[in-house]
């Protein structure tokens with residue numbers, strides 16, 4: 001029979017998501033003889049007996065865990081996580097007993113690295129309720145409409161998409177928003193856009209990250225909405241950000257800087273090289289947009305720089321008097337490439353000192 005996985009942590013190696021099915025506990029009480037024997041023979045603890053006690057303790061512990069597994073199976077679990085075992089002494093009168101208590105959480109496992117098939121065969125159930133059938137019909141209808149290119153996103157069907165987690169429609173939905181924003185559609189309600197992007201919360205984070213970042217830099221307004229999701233979910237794709245900063249126009253590049261500042265869910269060794277690559281890109285990505293030039297005045301001449309808005313500003317002025325941008329095109333008080341570089345360099349240092357390549 002397959003070994004029943006038991007872990008003291010909240011993870012089971014080799015598996016992805018787990019679903020809690022219940023808390024389980026077991027108690028095994030050992031007779032007084034074990035306890036009294038232990039103390040009666042304390043003098044020869046280095047002798048052969050200590051070995052016996054250790055074996056006895058181990059066997060009681062095993063008994064408690066076996067019972068825990070049985071409880072977990074009764075609840076339909078196929079693994080135990082967060083398992084801990086406690087030894088307690090119960091004294092009463094002149095009797096002492098030894099109690100072993102094991103506790104844990106029974107979970108159901110979902111195999112990692114299994115590519116989710118189409119939603120219809122997502123869960124091959126042995127039975128379906130008519131409600132489940134209704135939802136599947138609805139999903140199928142939406143996907144069919146989308147495949148024909150005739151799905152119009154409305155407040156109503158967006159609610160369905162989120163409720164029934166129709167992840168296959170995430171890309172078309174973002175495509176729709178991108179176009180609507182870029183066409184300046186007046187009907188686009190940012191509250192609804194924000195709400196609809198909450199669908200990513202139900203998705204596998206790596207999958208959500210891939211989709212969201214594939215839209216980075218495609219629409220200035222959409223960038224702003226996506227940034228909120230990335231902050232909520234801790235999603236950062238340094239490679240995508242670097243790509244946008246290398247090639248996009250100034251405003252998109254500036255937007256992308258904000259994504260670098262998002263706190264990632266977790267940092268891995270591989271991130272260091274990506275962050276260093278990004279630093280490299282940043283070092284040349286925001287050159288001054290103007291040279292300092294000499295212009296003739298009635299009094300003689302003065303040094304000026306030409307702003308993105310076309311306005312000429314004296315060299316002594318950092319921010320354009322007309323549009324409030326500096327020579328690099330950054331508005332005052334906005335995040336600049338320098339700000340980001342300083343933070344990124346610090347993070348790289350810390351990660352280098354604390355992460356190993358395992």
Ligand SMILES: [Zn+2]
Pocket residue numbers: 307308309310311320321322323324325
């Ligand atoms: Zn200006």
